[in-house]
Every structure is written in structure tokens, then in C-alpha cells.
Amino acid sequence: MRPMEASPGFRRGWGRQTSLFQFRRPAFWAYAIVVGGTGVFAVGAQSAFRQISPSGWALSWLLLAIYALPVFLAVYFLDLYEREPLSLVFGAVVWGAVAATTLAGIGNQGWGLVVARIGTPEFAARWTAALTAPFVEETLKAIGLVLLVLIATDEWDDVMDGFVYGAVCGLGFAVVEDVFYFVGVFGGSPAAVLAGFYVRVVSSGLYGHVLYTALSGMGLAYFVSLAGEVPIRRRVLVAGGLFLAAVAGHFLWDSPWLDLFPSRVEGLRDWLVIPVAAAVKGVPLLALTVVGVTLARRRERGWLESALRSEVERGTLSTVELGLLLDPTARRRSRRDVRARAGAGAARLLKRLQREQVNLAMIRTRVETEDDPDLERHRQYCRSLRDALMAVPGAVLWASSPQAR
Amino acid sequence: MTCALAVMVVVVFGGYVVAGALSEPAGPPVTVAGIVRVSPLSGWEVAERSAEPASVRLTRGSGNLDVMVFPFSGTPIQLAAEYVEQALRPQADRLEVSQRVQVVRAGNRSGIRIAYIGLFRGVQFQIEGTVTAVVSSSGRGVVFDGWAPAGLLQYVMGDLDTMIDTAAIR
Numbered sequence A: 001m002r003p004m005e006a007s008p009g010f011r012r013g014w015g016r017q018t019s020l021f022q023f024r025r026p027a028f029w030a031y032a033i034v035v036g037g038t039g040v041f042a043v044g045a046q047s048a049f050r051q052i053s054p055s056g057w058a059l060s061w062l063l064l065a066i067y068a069l070p071v072f073l074a075v076y077f078l079d080l081y082e083r084e085p086l087s088l089v090f091g092a093v094v095w096g097a098v099a100a101t102t103l104a105g106i107g108n109q110g111w112g113l114v115v116a117r118i119g120t121p122e123f124a125a126r127w128t129a130a131l132t133a134p135f136v137e138e139t140l141k142a143i144g145l146v147l148l149v150l151i152a153t154d155e156w157d158d159v160m161d162g163f164v165y166g167a168v169c170g171l172g173f174a175v176v177e178d179v180f181y182f183v184g185v186f187g188g189s190p191a192a193v194l195a196g197f198y199v200r201v202v203s204s205g206l207y208g209h210v211l212y213t214a215l216s217g218m219g220l221a222y223f224v225s226l227a228g229e230v231p232i233r234r235r236v237l238v239a240g241g242l243f244l245a246a247v248a249g250h251f252l253w254d255s256p257w258l259d260l261f262p263s264r265v266e267g268l269r270d271w272l273v274i275p276v277a278a279a280v281k282g283v284p285l286l287a288l289t290v291v292g293v294t295l296a297r298r299r300e301r302g303w304l305e306s307a308l309r310s311e312v313e314r315g316t317l318s319t320v321e322l323g324l325l326l327d328p329t330a331r332r333r334s335r336r337d338v339r340a341r342a343g344a345g346a347a348r349l350l351k352r353l354q355r356e357q358v359n360l361a362m363i364r365t366r367v368e369t370e371d372d373p374d375l376e377r378h379r380q381y382c383r384s385l386r387d388a389l390m391a392v393p394g395a396v397l398w399a400s401s402p403q404a405r
Numbered sequence B: 001m002t003c004a005l006a007v008m009v010v011v012v013f014g015g016y017v018v019a020g021a022l023s024e025p026a027g028p029p030v031t032v033a034g035i036v037r038v039s040p041l042s043g044w045e046v047a048e049r050s051a052e053p054a055s056v057r058l059t060r061g062s063g064n065l066d067v068m069v070f071p072f073s074g075t076p077i078q079l080a081a082e083y084v085e086q087a088l089r090p091q092a093d094r095l096e097v098s099q100r101v102q103v104v105r106a107g108n109r110s111g112i113r114i115a116y117i118g119l120f121r122g123v124q125f126q127i128e129g130t131v132t133a134v135v136s137s138s139g140r141g142v143v144f145d146g147w148a149p150a151g152l153l154q155y156v157m158g159d160l161d162t163m164i165d166t167a168a169i170r
Helices: A026-052 A054-078 A086-118 A121-151 A159-185 A190-202 A209-225 A232-254 A268-314 A319-326 A328-342 A344-366 A373-390 B002-022 B076-091 B157-165
Strands: B030-032 B036-038 B045-050 B054-060 B063-071 B092-097 B102-106 B109-120 B127-135 B140-149
Touching (some): A026 A054, A026 A086, A026 A159, A054 A159, A086 B157, A121 A209, A190 A268, A209 A268, A319 A344, A328 A344, A344 A373, B030 B063, B076 B140, B102 B127, B102 B157, B127 B157, B140 B157
Antiparallel strands (some): B045 B054, B063 B140, B102 B109, B127 B140
């Protein structure tokens, strides 16, 4: 057996898959007990909202599903190469939606009493939200992510993974919080729910909990995945810094600072001001997150390249194919070209080949030797898919490098 | 994991512990007509005293607690209704009183509480408040009227609850 050569940037174990249900891990049971306990209260709260306004409650969930589903898919598929196990991803959503929201309701109220005790009622009215929610809510969501790390540490092998878990945890939180606002604050009638949807989702949906928790998750993933590569001091600084950035962004959002929101919505102008006011508070954190995600994706791309470089040398795939795998836009374009020249069947075959070539990289990171039977089997599979594609008239031009031919 | 769960407990319940520790009485207790004794929390001051009816007003920022003692023979619900009709409504241009009656602990006795919101003459903003009515063992009516500008009452309610709950009623 030939041991796997450790090429620069090679990420051992990158493609490993672990589920949420790790019954031997105490963290799983802590997660299950907290979610189960808070779930009772969460169901009670939804039942109360349904009684207050059945139509408004149903409309709230319908509108939020229209918002949440594409956001979930966008976040999930943003992780281009190593998609996270769905059980863990849904575990993060459930923590945000059930445990974090319920516990935050209790915690915010308690710390709100402290703010009211320290300041005057006027001060408390202006600052309670900013001085409680960012600290309480961001901490509780981050604790859920910490439990997920303890349940499936292997899955946190890149900053991008932290982005995915954090963002979907924040999404779960945002959806349940929005239902509370639509029914409990905006009034619960269908018109009030639509107004709430415009203010909290259409105008502000890009900036809220999804972003905050994504940042915390990226910091946590940096701390966990780079153990042994980066000194602990630097990892603590980055993880703590990103968590504080999330808290700061949330603080700015809840504080009276830079508050351009109209105090009362009376005409079209006021409605149009709302998205602008939301952007003023939310865009800086959005920009920070975009930078973080870009860096994380670049890093993942590097790992994919390292994992497949020797496969190019072996002839399992061509340099052109590797180039396509590394560039999502070119990947899509190649499938469009094949569809135009060789038909939909060939395009589907190419898509499958590209997916299996990414899986080949994942298998390479999991196995110990170059001639591991799993790895060899997958190489053969990729070759057979490519041969099948080459046999389709018109598809051959797609991979015009000497190796591919 | 223990550390994460400990942080969670502190975040969720710590506020109540800290708020409790900060809610210690400060300054001497205030007695009204020798019937009720209230211990103001830190930040609360006596703003007014009156002999007829025997009353005292405590304030903190825009939060207020009026404590009044009346001769009264009846139930706490009747006392609250009488206070609303004879003391509040005559001063109000508009007054809405909650239908819901809450049973609360006031000092060493049990009383009832109702909520109100209204526009009062000479005041530019809406006032929101709660009336807690208790009948003393010596047959006197004690009313605690906690009030603040609308929207701010929730931020003094914790203090009001503590002062009413710890009041001594004879």
C-alpha cells in the first residue's frame, strides 16, 4: 500500500460525514434535552399565536417559508464542495428556532430588569433591546453551535462549515422571532402581517440573525478546524473577534444609533425609507460576512485542488476538468455548452461526472493510501462516466485537453 | 460542554439574580397614615405627601407610585372600582380600564390588580398604570397606583412589584 502523499494544502478528513445522532456523546444528550424541554414552550407559544389570529399566524408561516426556503438552499449550496450532513444542518436550524428563541425570551426579560434597575425608565425604553438581546441571543445561538461541534467535531473542518451551521441556526431563530413580531407586535391581522413582512423581511431580511450567527459560526469553525495549524492565541482572537463582531452588529441594529427608521409610517415615502434605514445599519456587517465567505471559499477551492492534483497526474481527470471544478461559473457554462451541442442527456451526464469528481476529492481526503480500494473504485467510476460522455456525439469538444482525449 | 451549559444558565437566569441583588431597599421606609409602610428601592424618592387622603408619591424618573389609605369597608375589587371612578375618571379625558383582574400579593396581604391607560387633563401624553387594592386588617383601604407615560411602565414594573410586595400593611 502506498501512503497518501501530503501535498501542500491537503486537508485530511475533509470529506468525512457524521450525523447529528451520536448517542454516545454527552453533547448530543445535552442538545436533545434542551431542545426537548424548550420545545414544549415553543409549541405552546405558537399555539397561543394561532389562537390570537389564526389567519395572521398561518399567513406569517407561509410568507416566512417563502423567505426561508431559498435562503436555506442558498446557504447550503454556497458550500460548493463538501456539503454538510442534513441531520446536522437541521439540528442547527432547530436549535435556533426552538431552544435559542425560547431561552432568549427568558434571558432578555431578566437582563431587561437589570437595565431598568440601573437606568431611568426613559433610558431603559431606549436601550434595553440593545443592552440585552445582542449578548443573550448571540450567546445562546453560539452555545448551540458549540454543542454541534462537540457532537460532530469532524464536520467542522473548514470556516465555510461554520458559516453554513451558523447561518441556518440564525435563520431558524429569525423565522420564529418574525412570527412573534408579526402576530405579537404588528397586530396579527393579515394586513399587519404583510406590513411586518415588508419591514422585517423584505427590507431587513439580509442583515439579521442569519448574518450574526454566520459570523459566530465562522469564528468557531476557525477555532476548531485550525487546531494544530494555528496558535491557540490567534484562534481565540479570530473566534472571539468574529463573535464580538456579531454582537456589535446586533447591538447597532437594536440601538438608537444611526436610526433612520420613521417613527410612524404614514405615506409611500416612509415605506421607501425603511429599506434605506435598514441598509444603513446592516450593510457593514453584510460586507464583513461576504469577505469572510469569499476567503473561506477560496480556501476550500485550494483544498479541492490539492486533493485532485495527483489525480490529474494519474489521468483520472484532465487539467481542463479540474479547472472547471474549481470555477462554479465555468462549471455551469460547460454544462450549458454540452446541452447546446449534445443535448440534455449529455448535460446531465456531465453534471453527474463533475459531482463524482468532487466526491473523488472527498474520498481522497478520507482514505490513508493512494491505492485504497474505495478510492480506486471511485476512479474507475469517474472514468466510466467520462467514457460514456465522450461517446455522445458533440460532447467530446467539451474537454479538449490532450489528457481528456 | 459543562462550561457551555454553565454559560447558558448564567445568560438565561443571571439577569433575575442580578436584578434581585440590585433591588435592595435604600433609605428609610415611608409610612402612610400608620397603616402601610413602603421601603423605597434605590433611586426612588418621596416627591409629595398629602394628608387628605393620607398619601405619598414616590418617583423615579418618569415612574411613579402613589400609595393612599382610605377609610373603607368592602372587598379589594370594590375598592379598586371606587378608586377608578372617584379618583381617576374625574381627572381623565379618556380612560380605559382592563376587564382582567389579577390577584396579587401586597405586603402580608392578598389584593387585586387592574390596569388602565388614559389621557389625563394637563398632561400631554398618555398615562399607563396599574391599581393594586388591598383592604387592611384594621378595615382601611390601601391603594397602590403605579404609573408612567405609556410605553414606559414596563420598565418600572419590576420596582413597583418589589415595593408593593415588600410593603407592610397593618
